[in-house]
Amino acid sequence: MSGKPRIGFLGLGWIGRMRMEALGASGIVEISALCDPSGECLREAAMIAPDARMVADLDELLSLDLDGIVIATPSAMHAAQSIRCLEAGVAVFCQKPLGRNAPEVADVVAAARRADRLLGLDLSYRHTAAMQKIREELANSRIGRLFSADLVFHNAYGPDKPWFYDVSQSGGGCVVDLGVHLVDLMMWVTGFQKVTQVTSSLYAKGKRLGGNPDTVEDYAVSAFELADGTSCRLACSWGLSAGKDAEITATFYGTNGALEMRNIDGSFFDFEAAVMHGTTREVLVVPPDEWGGKALIAWAEQLTRSRKFDESAEEHVLTAGVLDRIYGREEVAQPRLLARAG
Structure with a gap:
């Protein structure tokens, strides 16, 4: 792509704003659009990214020809919103969890593969x-x-x-x-x-x-x-x-x-x-170590090189499968995962 990737933020509560501030400070992307149902959250976000456009909903975000969208909404929305973005040809970086269970996570990863778009997840402790x-x-x-x-x-x-x-x-x-x-x-x-x-x-x-x-x-x-x-x-x-x-x-x-x-x-x-x-x-x-935004920054750096699907996204399905087994859900989730693996 030519120029800096154009990024939108969907969900601007505390964690969304903290991640946006870290990404903005990196200077590697253009923060182009902000979306949140809370006027207060939007106003606070606009203080961090004053040049970004405020939009009403995900539909309007997707109309802006963005290169990537960062999702920091409640967990129940993650899978569906990620899939919508990916199917629109937009790369996604999502707050954990990517889905509420392993089948949802597998559906998001499958959507990223079909769309050939980069998918990232905020597993921030890896980056300490x-x-x-x-x-x-x-x-x-x-x-x-x-x-x-x-x-x-x-x-x-x-x-x-x-x-x-x-x-x-x-x-x-x-x-x-x-x-x-x-x-x-x-x-x-x-x-x-x-x-x-x-x-x-x-x-x-x-x-x-x-x-x-x-x-x-x-x-x-x-x-x-x-x-x-x-x-x-x-x-x-x-x-x-x-x-x-x-x-x-x-x-x-x-x-x-x-x-x-x-x-x-x-x-x-x-x-x-x-x-x-x-x-x-x-x-x-030992500290200090400003690690909070490093997962997002790493995704953005990769996005500057390529928007294409990264096979490492399949790791999220494996981890979600372990969580399902901790919850005693393996009888429900495992057949779908096996079908995808095959």
Whole structure:
């Protein structure tokens, strides 16, 4: 394409505006259009991108011949809006989750493939300096052969929007909101291997939920195993008495040591990476690290080179399949995924 890609933003709540600010500061795109039903959100967004055109809805966005659209609307809208954009020939970067379940995610990825358009997802923790370093060290066998991992994301607060607590709109609770990052990190650093078995326990206000629950969970624990025998334990929650704002850790155990990403002093934003041998711990990465917008910036940089479909989008279907199995939905989702894989 000639010139900078022209980008529109659909959904301008806090996360949409933060991502737009980071992308605007990068200077690699032209922020051309803004869309949100809230006048207040539009006004705040216009302070960040004063030259952008304000539009009423997705139809008007799609009439502007944009190169890409960034979607940061409620989760229930993600799949349908992404598909509409892709079918109109527009590249998409979407907030997680891409869909409320694995079949929805598979439908979006299939639409991107048919349209031959770039599809990105805001899996932002991949882009922290701490996780980048850990992935590099795992690839270099810094801790020998990886055989296990513990992944945790406890948020002492719950979401502040009512739709998060409606399964039909959100697709689930803390697992689809926070656990998606943990599953993605595990799959990402181990090459998206097949997951051979999954067990899980989901709770809402201390009450155990059954499989495929119609109530959102606020606490979950899960264990799964990869094809090479690597085991993973996962825990995530909303509103847990954590004694701090958040506990976010990803610890990888090898035959010759361990690697860990850990948030500092309960922060949602500050992370360090460390390598551990026996009783010793060596810090490898410390803040500051402006990582919040890096996933979007990486998508935009790729867009400047090509709008074409990237095969890595299929990773999102695999991760969503693991989430469905944590929720006990595999009997519903797996046949559709197998059909697509075939």
